[in-house]
Amino acid sequence: MTPDVPLIEVRGLRVGFHTSGGTVAAVDDVDFSVRTGETLAIVGESGSGKSVMSLSLLRLVPSAITSGEILFHGEDLLAKPAHAMRDIRGGRIGMIFQEPNTSLNPVQTIGDQIVEAIQLHEAVGKAAARARAVEVLELTGIPSPKARMRSYPHELSGGMRQRAMIAMALACRPELLIADEPTTALDVTVQAQILDLMRELKANSGAAIILITHDLGVVAEMADRVAVMYAGRIVEIAPVTDLFDGPEHPYTIGLLSSMPSIDGDSDTLTPIEGSMPDPLALPAGCRFQPRCPFAIKRCAVEAPPLETVRPGHLSACWRAPLLETLTRGGQQ
Amino acid sequence: MTSPNNATLLQVEGLSKKFSVAGRWPWQKRTLSAVNDISFSIAPGETLSLVGESGCGKSTAGRMLVGLTAPSAGRILFEGQDLSGQTASQQRAMRRRIQLIFQDPYGSLNPRMTVGELIAEPALLHGLADRRSANDRVAELLGLVGLAKRHAGRYPHEFSGGQRQRIGIARALAVEPRLIVCDEPVSALDVSVQAQIVNLLQSLQDRLGLSYLFISHGLSVVRHISHRVAVMYLGNIVEIGPKAAIFDQPSHPYTRALLAAAPVPRPGARQASVALAGDMPSPLDPPSGCRFHPRCPFAIERCRREIPALTPGGDGRLVACHRWQEIPAFQANAPGAQHAPKTTRLLALYRQAAANSNSRMSSN
Numbered sequence: 046m047t048p049d050v051p052l053i054e055v056r057g058l059r060v061g062f063h064t065s066g067g068t069v070a071a072v073d074d075v076d077f078s079v080r081t082g083e084t085l086a087i088v089g090e091s092g093s094g095k096s097v098m099s100l101s102l103l104r105l106v107p108s109a110i111t112s113g114e115i116l117f118h119g120e121d122l123l124a125k126p127a128h129a130m131r132d133i134r135g136g137r138i139g140m141i142f143q144e145p146n147t148s149l150n151p152v153q154t155i156g157d158q159i160v161e162a163i164q165l166h167e168a169v170g171k172a173a174a175r176a177r178a179v180e181v182l183e184l185t186g187i188p189s190p191k192a193r194m195r196s197y198p199h200e201l202s203g204g205m206r207q208r209a210m211i212a213m214a215l216a217c218r219p220e221l222l223i224a225d226e227p228t229t230a231l232d233v234t235v236q237a238q239i240l241d242l243m244r245e246l247k248a249n250s251g252a253a254i255i256l257i258t259h260d261l262g263v264v265a266e267m268a269d270r271v272a273v274m275y276a277g278r279i280v281e282i283a284p285v286t287d288l289f290d291g292p293e294h295p296y297t298i299g300l301l302s303s304m305p306s307i308d309g310d311s312d313t314l315t316p317i318e319g320s321m322p323d324p325l326a327l328p329a330g331c332r333f334q335p336r337c338p339f340a341i342k343r344c345a346v347e348a349p350p351l352e353t354v355r356p357g358h359l360s361a362c363w364r365a366p367l368l369e370t371l372t373r374g375g376q377q
Numbered sequence: 378m379t380s381p382n383n384a385t386l387l388q389v390e391g392l393s394k395k396f397s398v399a400g401r402w403p404w405q406k407r408t409l410s411a412v413n414d415i416s417f418s419i420a421p422g423e424t425l426s427l428v429g430e431s432g433c434g435k436s437t438a439g440r441m442l443v444g445l446t447a448p449s450a451g452r453i454l455f456e457g458q459d460l461s462g463q464t465a466s467q468q469r470a471m472r473r474r475i476q477l478i479f480q481d482p483y484g485s486l487n488p489r490m491t492v493g494e495l496i497a498e499p500a501l502l503h504g505l506a507d508r509r510s511a512n513d514r515v516a517e518l519l520g521l522v523g524l525a526k527r528h529a530g531r532y533p534h535e536f537s538g539g540q541r542q543r544i545g546i547a548r549a550l551a552v553e554p555r556l557i558v559c560d561e562p563v564s565a566l567d568v569s570v571q572a573q574i575v576n577l578l579q580s581l582q583d584r585l586g587l588s589y590l591f592i593s594h595g596l597s598v599v600r601h602i603s604h605r606v607a608v609m610y611l612g613n614i615v616e617i618g619p620k621a622a623i624f625d626q627p628s629h630p631y632t633r634a635l636l637a638a639a640p641v642p643r644p645g646a647r648q649a650s651v652a653l654a655g656d657m658p659s660p661l662d663p664p665s666g667c668r669f670h671p672r673c674p675f676a677i678e679r680c681r682r683e684i685p686a687l688t689p690g691g692d693g694r695l696v697a698c699h700r701w702q703e704i705p706a707f708q709a710n711a712p713g714a715q716h717a718p719k720t721t722r723l724l725a726l727y728r729q730a731a732a733n734s735n736s737r738m739s740s741n
Contacts, residue, residue: 090567091538202656203431232430232594234653237638259567262640286644290717298727301720303572304642305601313579314601315728316572318735320537338730368719371726 050119051078052221052253053102058113060094060101068110069324071097073277075113076351081220084247084254086268086285088261088300092321094277099223099257103134117221136166139214139252143226145206149198155182155209156194159216166217181212185242204235208242215246222247225257240266261300265289273297276322276332279351283358293360293367295337331363339364339371385454386588387419387442387475387556392451394437398661409661411437413612414451419556422582424589426599428635429609432657435592438609439558442590443477444468455556473503476549480561482541486533492519492544493529500551518547523577539570546577556588563598575602596639600624608632611660611668614687618694628690628701630673636707643716667699675704 060072072094079085089095100106102115104122115122117138122130134140142148150158159178163169169177175194182190185208198206207227214222224243228236240263247254256267264271265285272282273294281294292298299317319336322328328335334344343363351361364370394412399405412434419425427435440446442453444460453460455471463471479485486495496518497511506514516526522543533541542562549557559578563571575598581587593599599606600620607617608631616629627633634653655672658664664671670680679699690696716724 090569204656232657233596233638234430234634235656236640237653240640260640261568261642265642265644265646266640289642289644289720291719292723295727298720298723300568301642301716302724302727302731303569305575305597306716313576314572315724315731316576317569318731320539320570338727338734368723368726371723 050080051116052081052083052118053255054078054114054116055102056114056116058098058101058115059111060097060106061110062108063110064325066325070277071109071324072101075274075277075279077272077279077282079221079253079255081253082247082251084256084267084269086256086258086264086271087274088258088264088271089274090259090300090321092276092324093274095257095274096225098274099225099255102223102255103138103140104130105134132166135162135214135219136217137219138221138223139217139219141207141210141214141222141224141227143229145203145210145230146198148210149206151198153197154194155196155198155201159194159209159213162213163216177216178212181216182209184215184246185209185212186238187212203231204238207231207235207239211239211242211246215250218250219252221253221255223255223257226259227256228263229258229260236263243267261289261304273300276327277324278332278361280333280362281358281360282351283360287355287358291358291368293354293358293365294333294362295339295364295367296333298367299336331361339367384420385418386421386423386456387590388452388454389418389442390416390452390454392416392438392441392453393449394434394441394446395449407661410612410663411660412441415607415609415612415614416451417607417614417617419588419590421555421588422586423605424582424591424603426591426593426603426606427609428593428596428599428606430594430635430657432611432660433609434612434660435609436560439477439560439590439592442556442558443475444472445477469503473552474554475556475558476552476554478542478545478549478557478559478562480564482538482545483533485545486541486548488533491530491532492524492536495533495544496529496547496551498551499548503552505552514551518550521550521581522547523573537570538566539573542566542574543577546574546581550581550585554587556590558590558592560592561594562591564593564595571598578602596635608635611657611663613668613697614695615669615698616690616694616696617687618690618692618696622692622694626692627707628694628696629669629698630675630704631669633707634672667697675700 055075055077058072058075059070061068061070075098087095097106101109101111111123156178160174163174163177179190179194182193187193187205187208201209228239231239258264268285270284271288272279273296275296281297302315303317305314317336322332330345330347331349334340349361349363351359354360354365392412392415396409396411397406398409400407415438417425427438429435437446441448460471493515496515500506500514501511515529519526519528524543563574566574591602603620605618606620606623607614610631616623616632623632627636653672666682667680667685670676685697685699687695687697690701
């Protein structure tokens with residue numbers, strides 16, 4: 046493990062779509078990196094661009110106009126030919142989706158699907174591939190994995206299907222796992238099982254994880270670092286404890302204030318007023334400014350850059366560091 | 378929050394629902410017991426939550442209350458009258474008083490009708506408004522749910538998810554109900570919008586004295602909005618009681634497991650959980666005795682044989698467990714389960730600034 050070289054580094058990533066109303070940038074100038082063994086959570090609400098971004102890391106959005114650089118081990122994935130990408134997808138970079146139902150083939154057994162994934166990426170015989178498939182199924186805690194090899198997806202419960210998905214993603218021993226809302230469709234007790242499983246597998250395999258989620262509770266449990274996305278941009282990125290113990294972007298605070306308090310003792314929630322801006326009519330200056338209770342004149346004129354507030358803690362807000370600015374301003 | 382009084386608005390007694398489903402062969406019939414002998418009551422102005430995981434029967438219970446599913450057994454008494462023994466016209470008048478809000482408001486709104494038509498329709502059907510007064514009523518209802526009068530001429534697809542849920546609420550309110558069954562009303566919404574809808578439901582309760590049956594799997598929202606909570610597992614209520622009793626001192630092992638599994642937005646706050654092993658068994662083939670025993674860490678031989686009855690368990694709760702008195706006390710929230718001091722201050726500043734900017738906006 047070389048802690049200083051990031052496993053994947055994204056620079057100036059922009060993902061756009063042509064629409065009848067003009068070109069829309071779903072992801073707009075995003076930079077981040079993930080190291081080996083690290084879990085980076087990307088949080089945001091619907092329309093923040095988090096899912097499009099995770100898909101475009103593997104070039105899975107065919108209609109998108111993508112620019113920037115995605116450096117995986119220093120090589121730009123955006124410059125690779127299509128066949129090279131096929132080797133990487135599901136091989137060195139695995140992916141877990143939200144809906145195991147729609148991502149598993151309904152007319153193929155779980156075993157065949159995992160074997161297919163292994164044989165696509167590695168020159169192994171059928172028997173060896175089957176043995177490996179049973180092994181990874183066992184790893185994910187599926188009871189009687191040999192029998193489950195012959196099951197079709199519809200014969201499994203939601204939690205079991207998600208375990209099968211994880212087994213498939215792990216079958217080729219990926220260095221990076223991209224998990225897009227892996228537990229959103231599951232019940233809480235099953236979610237707890239899957240999160241425990243992912244933590245355990247990460248500890249054993251040393252793979253890095255990019256976890257896309259809207260749930261700050263899941264983030265707090267899983268992440269080493271967190272990037273908060275709003276309207277296509279990263280507005281805050283920080284180590285997990287730093288983010289929860291001293292958020293530096295008003296949107297992050299707004300998300301926390303929208304949640305019922307941990308001890309359940311508050312009377313009213315403070316939601317973020319308004320809604321996510323239309324990507325065709327983005328507000329001038331900071332994109333969060335029309336909904337931000339801390340906004341000042343400058344926010345509507347100039348877009349704030351993502352800058353270091355404290356070591357490792359970056360925020361795109363003119364008023365950061367927030368607590369110092371707000372209390373100095375006589376707003377007590 | 379209004380404090381509910383003691384009179385009963387709705388009383389449910391021994392309600393069950395059995396579905397007949399095909400077995401291994403189409404001519405073999407098996408019985409799926411979705412809801413199994415549940416009883417509860419709701420007072421005026423009170424919110425009772427039904428929580429549980431998918432397949433526990435909570436939605437079926439809600440559908441029976443509004444008359445979308447016929448109960449197999451049991452009684453539903455609303456304002457003292459039994460809903461089952463009524464003529465069609467009596468039923469229709471009663472049904473008006475119990476309305477339903479769905480999880481996916483878009484699926485429940487006719488895409489070819491304007492919002493004004495959608496909201497006026499139930500009131501017209503029940504004779505609560507005529508064509509002339511309908512417009513005023515629509516404007517009033519739109520105001521009540523935080524939408525503008527001009528929205529009446531638009532179509533559902535022009536609205537965001539949160540606004541559609543507001544339209545669904547306005548439609549439910551149009552017939553002046555006393556009880557609203559809310560089936561996962563905020564589960565499909567983003568967290569910031571969730572808070573807007575939760576606040577709206579609470580303020581409507583305060584203003585109109587509504588009662589809610591709040592069906593949800595989201596524990597933090599349930600904790601926020603309810604007065605009382607019923608926890609369901611495989612068609613049975615396993616624990617029911619005041620919110621504080623359920624969340625601070627849960628007695629039933631399943632309630633404990635649910636609370637322990639919920640992620641907390643503070644790193645390191647959730648204790649290494651007793652992650653519940655396995656999945657919920659199929660309701661077609663429920664386990665013997667206590668239905669929770671195969672997954673219960675405290676199960677003994679007796680749990681495999683005898684079905685536990687709901688019995689008083691302290692703090693005004695009922696609990697269905699043979700062993701609730703013997704099992705170790707529950708460590709509710711770790712002391713670290715609160716926000717850090719700096720985050721708490723920032724949240725206070727945010728709330729204050731948000732309140733200020735709201736009052737500025739409304740005074741303009």
